[in-house]
Amino acid sequence: MMSAFFDVLGQYLSDPAMLGLVALGTVLGLVLGAVPGISSTMALAILMPVTFGMEPDAAILLLISIFMSSVYGGSISAILMKLPGTPASIFTQVDGYPMTRQGRAGQALTYALVASTVGGLIGLVILVTLAPVLAGFARNFRSPEFAAVALFGIVMLSFASNGSILIATVVGLIGVVLGAVGFDSLTDAQRLTMGAPMLQSGFNLIPVIIGLFGLGEVLQNLVGFGRTPADTPKIGQISVPLRDLLGRWKVIGRGSLIGTLIGAIPAAGSAVAVSIAYAQERRLSKTPEAFGTGHPDGVVAPEAANSASVGGSLIPLISLGVPGDTITAVLMGALMVHGLTPGPLLFAKDPTFVAWIYVAVLMALVATLVFGLGMIRIAVLVTRIPPHLMYVFVTLFCVIGAFAIRNNLNDIYVMIGFGIIGFSFAKLDLPVTPLAFGLILGPILEENLRRSLMISRGSWEIFLQRPISALLLLLCLAVVVLPLIARWKRRKACRFRL
């Protein structure tokens, strides 16, 4: 495997055509990823026909370059405009956008880029060395484990935002309920649709998060805008002192590990990975209250996890022949056009093909770093746009992005509705992020919980009989109970002093 890897790497590096393809794919991916409403999935799907006439190795290289760079591209709009283009960049925006308002947009983008590159590399190394082991680990994941992971994500989320844990939990549960709207995923029965065909397809995530964060922010800024127009933030420094970057190696490392592991579980996906990575970092931090106000760790951890989860999500694709999420599904579709079908036979039958993928990921990561650094200088100019124009642009992007995701006019209304919700929540001082993640995790939890109970014929013991799900449930319990015990001890100590 290793020799095939280096053969292919040497071959690509000495071929100007291949290098040109990487550059082209990376620039396309960065730009498309940065446009709100064009997700990595769509970027790949739009550009797939371009590769029809290519040799398979060139096609894989181009597609993977687009894929990898669009993952970072999605953070650009999240940081600069508070417009997360993908569910995975929701957390990047939580600390990235405040940094932009403080005139540290360039630094936030640099942090995100470096974390994303390192995370991607760590994910790739694990993919190359441990793919069979991780595939074995992922095989232990059945419905009870999926349900337990989703529950773990929900529990962690309660700790991911500042302020009351109780309020965060309640908001998260509202998200879970909203996630139930539409066709029930197991029986195709309609729920909470109030007979409206518009609600049958449920709330698509992209319009929801664009509305909650993007439009919500614009609405907030419009209040009192006539009297006190917002000022344009300074561009500030772009480069980050090397010491500051290196000092965060632990954060990057932890984020990458979480990203790869969760990415390797089919169907869990990068959104779950980033939420757990972010919440974990905030819990471990000495200054948790600084998260959400522009803490670099809040950008670094989710970015590392997001990029690392790409390596992880390729594991089920390569070893089982099953796409782990929609992005790898598009990638698999594109590979199949070229007659290359990932599957259990692949390692034995066609090691060169696997090497193509690995090398393509590596080259795409490096190219994203190079072009990304160049692009930051141009991208930060966005912050120089006068606020009144900026709000018009952001609103336009919100409308286009919400519509483009599945060409549905209703999604624009959904986006506007959630924009108003985001605005009201901000006015009421309620956290918005748990709502979005309740919406992501709720359906995963519900579907797998119900399926588990169908298998066990109604017995809840199934969650305790299986070691991984039992362990995850124990973790959930620990996360909830340990802070309570700590607080109880503190109180007791106080009483003694009195």
Add this chain to the structure above:
Amino acid sequence: MNRRHLLATSVSLACAVLGQQALAQDSYPSEPVHITVVWPAGGGHDLVGRLLGHELSTEMGTPVVIDNVTGAGGTTGMQHVADASPDGYTIGVMGLHAISQSYMNDSAPKLDQFDPLLFISDEPAALEISPDTGITTLDEYVTAMHSDPMSLINGNDPQGGNSFVFASVISNGLGVEPLKLPYAGHAATVTALLTGEVQTATLPLSPVMEQAKGGALTILGVASEERQPQLPDAPTFKEQGYDVVGGDFIMVVAPKGMDAAIRQKLSDALLTASQGEGFVTSATKNGLALRQGGPDMAAQELTAQENVIYPVLLDAGLVTETNKR
């Protein structure tokens, strides 16, 4: 503006409108053709849409755009096609799901709102089993299911999805009653079969092709008249003595009411595109059993499929009151 002006303007406007209509037939296509795919990018229908769109674009000399209008089990996309103006610029890729939904969902468009233009391929149902069960033949499976119906759980789509319909058709044909565990999508079902959460699945062949070749699962039967060329080792149900034939299909439809000349031009171009070498090679590589045919054949197939599926849905209690025949 006086009355004469008004008259002149309306006459010239009317001329322009009429002229455009006449022009529309000759100059069709003068703008991009949109192919609606009701499933997300990356699925089987999406792939067919994009491959076909690629060929159609060279065939007609106009850009072809793929719109993934997803949601509500395919209904949102089908509604999008049904609502579109029948001008030949909006067509859609559809399969079994549209038939199921037209009976299960009162707000889904009815089949008579569509004009079938092209039949592309059959997707026969099949029964897959995990090798961990030790079962290698259909007879062994039927015996095992008769002695303990709960011993082997089947993984399939939620009610109304194609592999759910397959599960019902196959179970009826074999006289067994497995527990049908629903999964959202084919990839999730394959994963469940490989991880051992379910022991059997009733997926079509394309998502399990590589796993079957690699021995990660065994195909007990394919619900077609003949063995499938892309997997010649997999036996049919028929040759094993069970009369089970049925499956999904892929066809292209347009909204009803298209101008006859445009309809002719579009359906001809679609048929040529689907027979083009580029499409045939890529589609075959992806495990599609091609059986291309024009509007007449597509319409016949649609009626035939409807007659197969209606009793299955009725039997499963999925047909809404207003849709009962």
